Amino acid sequence: MDHLRSADWYDGQDRNAYIHRAWMRRGLPDSALDSTRPQIAIANTASDLTPCNMHLNEVADAVKQGIWEAGGVPYNLPVVSLGETQVKPTAMLWRNMAAMAIEEMLRANPIDGVVLLGGCDKTIPALLMAAASVNLPAVVVPGGPMLTGTFRGTALGCGTDVWRLSEEVRGGALSQQDFTRSESSMIRSKGHCNTMGTASTMAVVAEALGMTIPGFAGIPAPDARLLSMSHETGRLIVDMVAQDRRPSDVMTREAFLNAIVAVAVVGGSTNAVLHLLAIAGRLGVDLTLEDFDEVGRGVPLLVNLQPSGEFLMDDLHRAGGVLAALAQVRELFRPEAITVTGAPLVDHLADNPVFDPTVIRPRDEPLMVDAGIAVLRGNLAPRGAIIKPAAASAELLHHRGPAVVFDSIEDLRARIDDPDLEVTADSVLVLRGCGPRGYPGMPEVGNMPLPRKLLEQGVRDMVRISDARMSGTAYGTVVLHVAPEAAAGGALALVRTGDEIELDVAARRLHLDVPDAELAARSATAASTAAYAAPVRGWERLYVDHVQQADTGVDLDFLVGSSGDTIHRESH
Numbered sequence: 001m002d003h004l005r006s007a008d009w010y011d012g013q014d015r016n017a018y019i020h021r022a023w024m025r026r027g028l029p030d031s032a033l034d035s036t037r038p039q040i041a042i043a044n045t046a047s048d049l050t051p052c053n054m055h056l057n058e059v060a061d062a063v064k065q066g067i068w069e070a071g072g073v074p075y076n077l078p079v080v081s082l083g084e085t086q087v088k089p090t091a092m093l094w095r096n097m098a099a100m101a102i103e104e105m106l107r108a109n110p111i112d113g114v115v116l117l118g119g120c121d122k123t124i125p126a127l128l129m130a131a132a133s134v135n136l137p138a139v140v141v142p143g144g145p146m147l148t149g150t151f152r153g154t155a156l157g158c159g160t161d162v163w164r165l166s167e168e169v170r171g172g173a174l175s176q177q178d179f180t181r182s183e184s185s186m187i188r189s190k191g192h193c194n195t196m197g198t199a200s201t202m203a204v205v206a207e208a209l210g211m212t213i214p215g216f217a218g219i220p221a222p223d224a225r226l227l228s229m230s231h232e233t234g235r236l237i238v239d240m241v242a243q244d245r246r247p248s249d250v251m252t253r254e255a256f257l258n259a260i261v262a263v264a265v266v267g268g269s270t271n272a273v274l275h276l277l278a279i280a281g282r283l284g285v286d287l288t289l290e291d292f293d294e295v296g297r298g299v300p301l302l303v304n305l306q307p308s309g310e311f312l313m314d315d316l317h318r319a320g321g322v323l324a325a326l327a328q329v330r331e332l333f334r335p336e337a338i339t340v341t342g343a344p345l346v347d348h349l350a351d352n353p354v355f356d357p358t359v360i361r362p363r364d365e366p367l368m369v370d371a372g373i374a375v376l377r378g379n380l381a382p383r384g385a386i387i388k389p390a391a392a393s394a395e396l397l398h399h400r401g402p403a404v405v406f407d408s409i410e411d412l413r414a415r416i417d418d419p420d421l422e423v424t425a426d427s428v429l430v431l432r433g434c435g436p437r438g439y440p441g442m443p444e445v446g447n448m449p450l451p452r453k454l455l456e457q458g459v460r461d462m463v464r465i466s467d468a469r470m471s472g473t474a475y476g477t478v479v480l481h482v483a484p485e486a487a488a489g490g491a492l493a494l495v496r497t498g499d500e501i502e503l504d505v506a507a508r509r510l511h512l513d514v515p516d517a518e519l520a521a522r523s524a525t526a527a528s529t530a531a532y533a534a535p536v537r538g539w540e541r542l543y544v545d546h547v548q549q550a551d552t553g554v555d556l557d558f559l560v561g562s563s564g565d566t567i568h569r570e571s572h
């Protein structure tokens, strides 16, 4: 790069340059602010209230060392952080707020490049959305999964085993006391959830998009190699500034298609669909729901991790790591998509042996032959809905049954265990009012708990349909992201208990078996199913007024696209 952006702050003898330099010196050597030294922000989502990212200040120090070593000047930039397990009413309500705040701080400050430190579910998506809209050279450091915790000799998968054990308590197979005892074993070390949940998935996605040093995703948080890779990333970002290699050069349409393949191979979270659509929207990349279905179709599930399989992220790393898994299907990746290194992703997939084929299955012995996320359409979801076949019960992928409808998550909690609830194993549980606008924020409640009386009969899965999301650590025959959502006039608002619904995943069909004329009549009298009054102020107000539907990634309409890195005015 001939002219560093930061020179617009620091170069010259006028009053503005004086002010910018003088306030930043504070012990920096004179050379730090000259016009040849790339100024690098470390967008750091470390927070004591984001437990999965608590360790990122230590990681930032390693990145800083690499930046200094390569001739750049590092700056820690704490940014909005979201602890998935902590923030209410749901972290997804705040993803776009975090992305908007990060975007503005990257643009407003005198920086030439940025290292993005994330981990917990929403943090890497928000960072990537922001970096895409500013389009300064950027690279991701994934914070890494935690080590495997065990309870009474059995490995515990974060999230997945919480769902499983809590259902066992409700079904009477586990005591409340033992459930509580398992709590202190669940989180063994620093790092994010160790299942192939959303955090692990988004680290894999970042790598498949080309936005990490290849081989970085999946290194456990306590592993010393996380720090050495972080150091290398610090060196790399300085070179990326010199090469003027930007997110738009790396995250091309081909890179997004590579990410879709990777999500299928690892059995990744359905949340990846929303996040990839949103990131693509920031870049102007033409990515649609159909791409997920078409590109993911026929891609085998090779990574045997919870919730689709049995192992955890530490096992995946031991077995060869993410690259070893992707290398099994190397020919499915678009060769033209480059990474932050400048070399194509496929170049990094050569020579990646598998050390444990029970964790990373051979190509000809997959866990599932066709693991792509399926996109469903029909009168119940004219703009689409999705299901993750890898997490579903094979016998339910084609199913017809009567609906049992819940108008909100509170309605479901109040009635699901009622012994008088008219429900059988063949029923289809329908939950509405949980979409982006209706909740608001699209919570991870799509994997509705099963009725207690059915659990006690041994039922372990049912067809469930909603406009909500599902935790990446969850499982079941769960249809998600129905668009339009009920609160936006979707047909989901018109379903009545007892209506027959047909799910046919092979035919990609989701059908409400009610005549069109009857639906039109219901539509004329339908009341809003929103469970909450419309927010009157603050972020929620902005969000509800501008949020888009699941089929385009749930971004705000005015945040789609890019504003670049240019700042035109100066206030001093």
Ligand code: FES
Pocket (backbone or CB within 6 Å): 052, 083, 084, 085, 119, 120, 121, 158, 192, 193, 197, 199
């Ligand atoms: Fe942070 Fe699962 S709660 S990654």
